[in-house]
Amino acid sequence: MRRKTAMVVVGIMLCSLIGCGKKEVDYSDATESANGEVQVESQTTETQSIEIPENIEYTITGAKGTIDVAAEIKVPEEYEKCTVMELSRVVYEDEDIKAMADKIFDEGSYFLYMPYNEEARANLRDKLTTASANAANDWDAATFEYVLGKFEEEEFFSASDESFDELKFYPDHRTEEEVYFCDIFGAVDGRWYILSFQKNGNNCGVKLVRWDRTIGFQLADYSADSIDVRTSGNASIYSQEESEAMAMEFAMKLGYVGYGVVQSNVAFYACTLPKDESTIDREDFIQGVDGYNVYLGRNQNNYAMAYSSESWIMEYLDIDGSEIVYEDFPVEKFENAECIRVYVDGQGICEMKVYNPMEEVGPMNEDIVFLPFDKVDGIAQDELQAYADANSGKFKIESIQLAYGMVDEDGKKALVPVWYYFGKDSLNNQSFYQQNAIVMINALDGTVITYE
Numbered sequence: 410m411r412r413k414t415a416m417v418v419v420g421i422m423l424c425s426l427i428g429c430g431k432k433e434v435d436y437s438d439a440t441e442s443a444n445g446e447v448q449v450e451s452q453t454t455e456t457q458s459i460e461i462p463e464n465i466e467y468t469i470t471g472a473k474g475t476i477d478v479a480a481e482i483k484v485p486e487e488y489e490k491c492t493v494m495e496l497s498r499v500v501y502e503d504e505d506i507k508a509m510a511d512k513i514f515d516e517g518s519y520f521l522y523m524p525y526n527e528e529a530r531a532n533l534r535d536k537l538t539t540a541s542a543n544a545a546n547d548w549d550a551a552t553f554e555y556v557l558g559k560f561e562e563e564e565f566f567s568a569s570d571e572s573f574d575e576l577k578f579y580p581d582h583r584t585e586e587e588v589y590f591c592d593i594f595g596a597v598d599g600r601w602y603i604l605s606f607q608k609n610g611n612n613c614g615v616k617l618v619r620w621d622r623t624i625g626f627q628l629a630d631y632s633a634d635s636i637d638v639r640t641s642g643n644a645s646i647y648s649q650e651e652s653e654a655m656a657m658e659f660a661m662k663l664g665y666v667g668y669g670v671v672q673s674n675v676a677f678y679a680c681t682l683p684k685d686e687s688t689i690d691r692e693d694f695i696q697g698v699d700g701y702n703v704y705l706g707r708n709q710n711n712y713a714m715a716y717s718s719e720s721w722i723m724e725y726l727d728i729d730g731s732e733i734v735y736e737d738f739p740v741e742k743f744e745n746a747e748c749i750r751v752y753v754d755g756q757g758i759c760e761m762k763v764y765n766p767m768e769e770v771g772p773m774n775e776d777i778v779f780l781p782f783d784k785v786d787g788i789a790q791d792e793l794q795a796y797a798d799a800n801s802g803k804f805k806i807e808s809i810q811l812a813y814g815m816v817d818e819d820g821k822k823a824l825v826p827v828w829y830y831f832g833k834d835s836l837n838n839q840s841f842y843q844q845n846a847i848v849m850i851n852a853l854d855g856t857v858i859t860y861e
Contacts, residue, residue, distance in 0.1 A: 458489050459779045465809070469790065471797025476832070476847075478793070478806040485711040488811055488826070489779065492709050492772045493853075496747075496815065496822035499766040501613050503577040506591050506606055510576065512663050513604060513617065519595025522603055523573035524566045525582070534560050536594070545600055548621040548695070551682050555624055578606065597758070615763040622759055625681030628752060630674035630702055630842040637698050637840065638675055645700040645755040649673055656703035656751035659758050665749060671706040672716040674842045676752055700754035706813075707769075715812035715829045717846040773823065780855050785828050788855050792848045793830070806832040806847065814849060814858055826852040 461482060469476040485491070510519050524533040534557065541553035559565040569582050578589035586609060593604040601620035607613065618626070631638060647655065653670045660668055679696035706713040747767045752760040797804070814827030830848040849858040 459781050461782045465786065467790075469793045469797050471794060471799075473799065473801040474797045474804060476793050476797050476804045476806060480806050480809045480830070482809045482811075484811040487710070488712075489777075490710045491712050491777065491826045493774055493777055493826075494709065494772050494824045495770055496767045496824055497770050498822075499613070499768050501578075501606055501608055501615070501766075503575075506578070506593070507576045509615065509663060510593050510595065510604060514593075514595035514597060514602075515599070519593050519604075521573050521576065522592040522594040523579065524560075525569040525573065526571060529573045530560060530566060533594075540594075540601060543599075546621070548680075548682075549601070551693075552621055552624055555682055578608065581607070600756075612765050614765065615761075617758075617761040619756070619759045622678075622680060627679050628702070628760070629677045631677040631698060631840060632842045633675055635675075635677075635840040637677060641698060643675060643698050643700070645753070647700065647753060647755065649701055652701040652753035653703050655753050655758065656705065659751060659761065660705055660749060665705070665763075667707050668705040668749065669708040669713060670703060671713050672704040672844075673701045674704075676700045676702045676754070677840075678754070700752060700759065703751045703753060705749040705751065709813075709824075712813045712826065714814065715810050715827070715846070716844055717829065717831070767822075777826075777853060779826070779852050785850050785852065785855060788850055788857065789828070789830055789848050792850075792857055796847060804832050804847070806830050808844075811852060814851070816851065816856070816858060827858060828852050 461484060464479075464481055466479045468478065520536060521529075522533065524530040537553060537557055541550065541557070544550035544553055571579060573579065576591065576593070578591050581588040581590045588607060588609045590605065590607045592606075595602060595604065602617055603620065603623055605616040605618075607616075645652070653673055657668070657670065675698060677696070677698050679694070682693045704716060748762070748764040750760075750762050751758065793806070808831040810829045810831065811826055812829060813824050814829075816823050816825055828848075828850045829846040830850075831844055832847040833843060833845065850856065851858055
C-alpha cells in the first residue's frame with residue numbers, strides 16, 4: 410500500500426468479528442498449543458460451566474515495570490453457550506458493486522468516479538460541475554471548487570488509457586501492489602457521497618464517505634474525559650443512542666443483519682482544504698467533536714469481538730506530533746479481523762467502512778468446555794510477568810472480558826471465546842480513547858493469542 414501524510418488527528422479503528430463455519434473439528438476438550446491454533450485430544454457433548462470470580466487483584470513486579478491488576482471480570486450472559494464457528498471470507502465481485510450502489514444511492518443519481526483517461530476526465534468534470542450547483546453548504550461548495558481545480562493537474566489523477574464505462578473492478582495503477590478498485594459518486598437523500606470498493610488477494614472492503622469529508626478528512630476516537638469534550642461538548646444534534654440506532658439501520662439496509670453495537674466512542678474530526686499545498690490557512694481548516702464512531706459486530710449468543718484499540722490503529726502521529734502517517738484504504742492487513750464502523754455526525758451518516766467481510770457457514774460444535782479460570786489467569790500472570798520484565802513503567806489491568814477472537818485452524822478461520830486482559834499505562838493519553846488488550850488467551854485451550 411502506498412503511504413501519505415495528512416494533518417493533525419489520529420484515526421483509530423476497531424475491528425469486530427462475525428463468525429461462521431462447518432468443519433469436522435470438536436472443541437469440546439481442547440489442549441494448550443501455540444500461536445492461536447486449536448488442538449483437540451478428545452470429544453464430549455457436555456457443556457461445562459466454570460467458576461469465575463467477579464473481581465481479581467494482585468501485582469506483578471518485573472525487571473523494568475510493574476503491573477497492578479485490579480480488574481472487574483465481564484462475561485456474556487450464559488457464556489457457556491458460546492458457539493465456535495468457522496469463518497468464510499466474502500470476496501466482492503463485479504455484480505456486488507451495482508447491488509450495493511442501488512441500496513445506498515438515490516435512484517438514478519450515481520455514476521463512476523474514475524477520471525483516469527482523457528475522455529473520462531472530461532466527462533467527470535462536466536458531471537461534477539453540474540452537481541456543484543446543488544452544493545449543500547459552503548464546505549460542499551469549497552470541495553467541488555478544490556477538486557475541479559485539480560483537473561488541470563495531470564498528477565492529481567493517475568494516468569491510464571483504460572476506458573471506464575462499466576460498474577466493475579479495475580486494476581489500481583496508483584499502487585505497485587495487485588489491487589482492484591471501483592469508485593462511484595452519488596447522492597444519499599440529496600447529499601453527495603463517494604462509494605469506494607477495493608480488494609487484493611487477501612482482503613477486500615467498502616468505504617462510503619460524504620463529499621464534504623473526502624478531502625483532507627481525518628477522524629479519531631476521543632475519551633469522554635478529554636479536554637475538548639469537557640470544554641466544548643459534542644456538536645452533534647444526535648445522542649449516542651440515536652447515533653447507534655442510525656448506524657444499525659443503515660447497516661441493515663445494506664444487508665448486514667444480525668449485528669449489534671460493540672462499542673461507540675465520541676468522534677473528533679479535522680478537515681483541511683488547502684488552496685496551496687505548502688500551507689494551510691485557518692479558513693481552510695475545521696475541527697471539533699461532532700458525533701460518534703459506532704462499531705458493529707455480529708452477535709452470537711451474546712458474544713461479539715471485544716474492542717481493542719491497539720490492534721486496529723490505522724493512523725498514527727509522527728514523532729513530533731505535527732502530522733500523521735497513514736495507509737490508504739483498505740488499511741486492514743490483519744487476517745484475523747472483520748469490521749464495520751459507521752461515523753454518525755450532526756448531519757447524519759458521514760462515513761462507513763467495511764473491512765474484510767465474512768459470512769456464516771454454520772457452527773463447528775455448540776458443546777464446548779472452557780479451561781478453568783484459575784488456569785487461564787495463571788497463564789496470564791506468566792505473560793504479564795514477561796511484559797513487566799520487558800517494558801518500563803507502571804501499568805494497570807482494570808478490565809478482563811470474555812468475548813470472541815479469531816484463530817487459525819488447519820488453514821481456516823475459527824471464531825472462539827477469548828479472555829482479554831485490558832490495560833493501560835500511567836501516562837495514557839486522556840484525549841484519545843484507548844482500550845488495549847495486553848494479553849489475549851484462548852478460553853478453550855489456554856493459547857496466548859497474538860496478532861502480528
